[in-house]
Amino acid sequence: MSRQRAGRRQRRGFTLLELLVAISVLAIVSMIAWRGLDSLLATRERLEPQGDEVRALLAAFGQLERDLAQVTAPALFALSASPVRVRASTDGPVLEILRIAPTTRAAPTSVQTVFWRVADGALLRQVSAPRRSAESGDDEVLSNAPLLSDVKSIRVRLWRDFAWVDPLAAGAAEPPASLPPGTPGQFVPVPQGVEVTVERGDGRTFRRVLLVG
Secondary structure (H helix, E strand, O other): OHHHHHHHHHHOOOOHHHHHHHHHHHHHHHHHHHHHHHHHHHHHHHHHHHHHHHHHHHHHHHHHHHHHHOEOOHHHHOOOEOOEEEEEEOOEEEEEEEEEOOOOOOOOOOEEEEEEEEEOOEEEEEEEOOEOOOOOOOOOOEEEEEEEEOEEEEEEEEEEOOEEEOOOOOOOOOOOOEOOOOOOHHHOOOOOEEEEEEEEOOOOEEEEEEEOO
């Protein structure tokens, strides 16, 4: 009889109290895991738009860096004006860059003009078609590419003679826009660096300093 009672005790399952305790622990663990997952998803939804904004901003500054890296050498094309200039417009400053165009078999050495400006609340990059001459025509067609949305304004400064210069500021020491015809290209002033500050619609500002050439 004692062996039968021992066998029945060994085959005995969980009691109701043990099952309730196990279910309660499992419910608590599940609740903690669900709260953690919900917090992770909420954080991801909050940061995803910011990640897209950062990627767009980096892409825009990266394209500007490539444009400035391919600036035309004044002596190579006998330029009478700087290949990097800042102009005034009704929408704010316009950064004008004369750069070497991507090479092709039809035009192994050509140039194109790139304009960076703010238009309709977007940072706009305008590019001319490649041409053999540094001089642009009046009927030149530009291709437009908005690179960054929700932009209020931009500010551009040029690094010249160990100082930052805002060419559009009142009383700024800006060199002449062009030199007399026949002046050797090596005497054309070219800034060593460009500082671009982008102001977003919500008031945030982003600044980037880039080398020329």
